[in-house]
Amino acid sequence: MNTETSISTEEAILMAARKVFELKGFDGARMQEISDRARINRALLHYYFRTKEKMFERIFDEALERFMPLLSTWDQDLEECWEWKLKRFIITFITFLKTNSMLFLLREIIRKPELLVSKTEKHRKKLNKFVLYFDRLKQERLIRSDVDSRYIYVIIHSLCSFPLMNGIVFSYSLRISPKEYDELMTGYPEIISDLLIQLLKYQKN
Amino acid sequence: MNTETSISTEEAILMAARKVFELKGFDGARMQEISDRARINRALLHYYFRTKEKMFERIFDEALERFMPLLSTWDQDLEECWEWKLKRFIITFITFLKTNSMLFLLREIIRKPELLVSKTEKHRKKLNKFVLYFDRLKQERLIRSDVDSRYIYVIIHSLCSFPLMNGIVFSYSLRISPKEYDELMTGYPEIISDLLIQLLKYQKN
DNA sequence: TTACTTTTTAACAGAATTGTTAAAATACTA
DNA sequence: TAGTATTTTAACAATTCTGTTAAAAAGTAA
Numbered sequence: 311m312n313t314e315t316s317i318s319t320e321e322a323i324l325m326a327a328r329k330v331f332e333l334k335g336f337d338g339a340r341m342q343e344i345s346d347r348a349r350i351n352r353a354l355l356h357y358y359f360r361t362k363e364k365m366f367e368r369i370f371d372e373a374l375e376r377f378m379p380l381l382s383t384w385d386q387d388l389e390e391c392w393e394w395k396l397k398r399f400i401i402t403f404i405t406f407l408k409t410n411s412m413l414f415l416l417r418e419i420i421r422k423p424e425l426l427v428s429k430t431e432k433h434r435k436k437l438n439k440f441v442l443y444f445d446r447l448k449q450e451r452l453i454r455s456d457v458d459s460r461y462i463y464v465i466i467h468s469l470c471s472f473p474l475m476n477g478i479v480f481s482y483s484l485r486i487s488p489k490e491y492d493e494l495m496t497g498y499p500e501i502i503s504d505l506l507i508q509l510l511k512y513q514k515n
Numbered sequence: 516m517n518t519e520t521s522i523s524t525e526e527a528i529l530m531a532a533r534k535v536f537e538l539k540g541f542d543g544a545r546m547q548e549i550s551d552r553a554r555i556n557r558a559l560l561h562y563y564f565r566t567k568e569k570m571f572e573r574i575f576d577e578a579l580e581r582f583m584p585l586l587s588t589w590d591q592d593l594e595e596c597w598e599w600k601l602k603r604f605i606i607t608f609i610t611f612l613k614t615n616s617m618l619f620l621l622r623e624i625i626r627k628p629e630l631l632v633s634k635t636e637k638h639r640k641k642l643n644k645f646v647l648y649f650d651r652l653k654q655e656r657l658i659r660s661d662v663d664s665r666y667i668y669v670i671i672h673s674l675c676s677f678p679l680m681n682g683i684v685f686s687y688s689l690r691i692s693p694k695e696y697d698e699l700m701t702g703y704p705e706i707i708s709d710l711l712i713q714l715l716k717y718q719k720n
Numbered sequence: 721t722t723a724c725t726t727t728t729t730a731a732c733a734g735a736a737t738t739g740t741t742a743a744a745a746t747a748c749t750a
Numbered sequence: 751t752a753g754t755a756t757t758t759t760a761a762c763a764a765t766t767c768t769g770t771t772a773a774a775a776a777g778t779a780a
Contacts, residue, residue: 338541732770741760
C-alpha cells in the first residue's frame with residue numbers, strides 16, 4: 311500500500327464525512343454525498359471505511375477528542391490571574407467552536423445518549439476542574455461568592471457556544487446577513503470577557 | 516366524521532410526532548415509531564397525514580408559531596420598567612423552552628435553511644423590536660450604552676436557550692444527574708435576571 | 721516494461737422505509 | 751338494532767440506501 315496517497319484519500323474522505331455529518335447528522339447523511347464531496351466513488355468509500363457506522367464513529371470520536379481537552383485547562387498556569395485565564399479560555403473556546411460544530415455533538419448525543427457516556431469516560435475525572443477552580447477563587451475573595459460555580463459554568467459555556475451554533479437564527483433575527491453576523495461576532499469574545507469579569511469581580515461592599 | 520374522536524386521534528398523532536421529531540429529527544424519525552407512540556397503526560397515520568413530509572411541516576410550523584410571538588413582546592407594556600420587563604421575558608422564555616425544543620428548530624433549519632425564511636416571513640418585521648427597545652433605554656440613560664444592543668440580544672438569548680438544550684451535556688459535565696440538573700435550573704432564571712440587570716444598569720461614573 | 725497498488729465502473733443483493741389498498745373488525749350514534 | 755365512521759389487519763409496490771463484488775482501468779515504482 312502506498313501510504314501517502316492512501317492517507318490523502320483517507321483524509322479527503324474524513325473531511326467530507328465530517329462536513330456531511332455536521333450538516334445533516336448521522337441519519338440525514340448519505341454515503342453518496344460523502345463520496346461526491348471527497349471526489350471519489352462509493353465503492354472506494356467502503357474500501358476505506360467498511361460501514362457508515364464505523365465512519366461516523368471515527369468522526370464523532372475525533373470531534374470529542376478535540377473538544378474535551380479544552381474543558382480541563384482550569385488547573386493549568388495557576389499563577390495567571392483569573393481574569394486573564396477566563397479571557398483566554400473564552401477566546402480559545404470561541405475560536406475553536408468556529409471550526410468545530412457543537413451542534414453536531416449535541417444532536418448525536420440526543421439521538422443516542424450512550425455516545426456521551428461511552429466516549430468520555432476517560433475524561434470524566436477532569437470535568438470538575440472548573441468548579442474547583444472557581445470555588446477556590448471565591449474562598450480567596452477574588453470573585454463574588456453569591457453565585458453557584460455551576461451557574462457560572464453554565465453561563466460561560468452558554469455565552470461561548472450558543473452564538474455560534476445559532477448563528478443562522480441570530481443573523482436572521484437581527485436582520486443582518488450571515489456575513490455581517492460573522493463580522494459582528496469578531497468583537498464578541500472581548501466583550502463578553504470584559505462583561506463577565508465585571509460581573510464576577512469581588513464586590514467590596 | 517365524528518369530530519371529537521378524530522381530533523383526539525389527530526392530537527395523539529401530533530403529540531407523538533412532535534416527540535419523535537424532537538428526539539430524532541426529520542431524518543431519524545420513523546413513521547412506525549410515531550404510530551407506536553400514538554398507539555395506532557401506520558395505515559391510520561397515513562389516513563390522517565398523507566405523508567411524513569406533511570406531518571413534519573405541520574409540527575415545524577406549529578413549533579415556530581408558538582415560538583415567534585415570544586420575540587415580539589418588547590413593545591408591549593411600555594410603562595413597565597425595563598428591569599421587570601427583562602425579568603419577565605427571561606422567566607417566560609425559559610419556562611417556554613422547557614416544553615418547546617429549540618434544538619429541534621435549529622437542527623431542521625440547518626438541515627434545510629429555507630425552512631427559516633419561508634416560514635417566518637410574516638414575523639420578520641417584528642424582529643427588530645428588541646434592538647429598538649434597548650437602543651431607547653440607552654438614549655434614556657437607563658442602561659449602559661457601551662454594549663451594542665445586538666450583543667445584548669445574543670447574550671440574553673444564549674443564556675436562556677442553551678442551558679436547556681444542552682442539559683444532557685451540562686449535567687454530565689457538572690457530574691450531577693439530569694434530575695439534579697433540572698433542580699439546579701429552577702433557580703437559574705432568577706439568577707441570570709438579576710445578574711443581567713446588574714450588568715446592564717447605567718453606571719453613573 | 722513489469723508488477724503492484726489504487727481507483728473506477730457497473731451491477732447486484734438485501735434491508736429498511738414510505739406510502740397504498742381492500743377487506744375485516746370495531747366503535748359509535750340514531 | 752341498523753347504519754355510519756373509525757380503526758385494524760395484512761399484504762404489497764416502489765423507492766432509497768447500504769454494503770458487496772468482480773473485473774477493468776489508471777496510476778506508481780522498480
